[in-house]
Amino acid sequence: MFILFGVLPLLLRLVIISSGVQSQNVTCQQGWTGYGSHCYWSQPGLKKSWEYAQTICQSHESNLVKVETLEENLWLKTFATLSDYPWIGANDREKEGDWRWISDNSTVEFSDWGRAEPSNTGGNEHCAQIITQWNDQVCTMPYGIICEKEG
C-alpha cells in the first residue's frame, strides 16, 4: 500500500504532463508533433547525409527545419535527440557564407551558432546541425533529421 500511494501521485503527474504536451494549437498527422503553427518529425537514431535527410523530409511533404525564433530553437533542443547532432535546413552550399534555409531559400536571420562557428573547417562545411548550439558540418556526414511542415 505504501508503494501504491507513492506511485499514484507520480502517475497522475505524468498523465497531466503528457496531456499538456499534446494540447498544441495545431493539428498534426500521426507521428508528427505540433509546436506553434507547425508540425515536426524526427526519429531518434536515424542518421543520414544532409541531402538525403532533406529527401526524406520531402517525401513527407516537409523540409529540414527552418528555425525562426529563440523559442522554436529552444523547443527543438527538447524535441530532437541532440546526441544525433541533427541537421537543420540552414546551408551555404550555393555561396560560401551566404546561409539560406532549404524550405524557402530565405536568408538565415535568427541563428544560434556556437563559439567560433560557422567555421567552414577545411573549406568544406556547408550544412548546419544542432550540437548544443549550431555548427556547420560536412554535408555528406550522417546525422539526425528534423523535418518541419505547416500545421
Ligand SMILES: [Ca+2]
Ligand atoms: Ca560553408
Ligand SMILES: [Ca+2]
Ligand atoms: Ca563547423
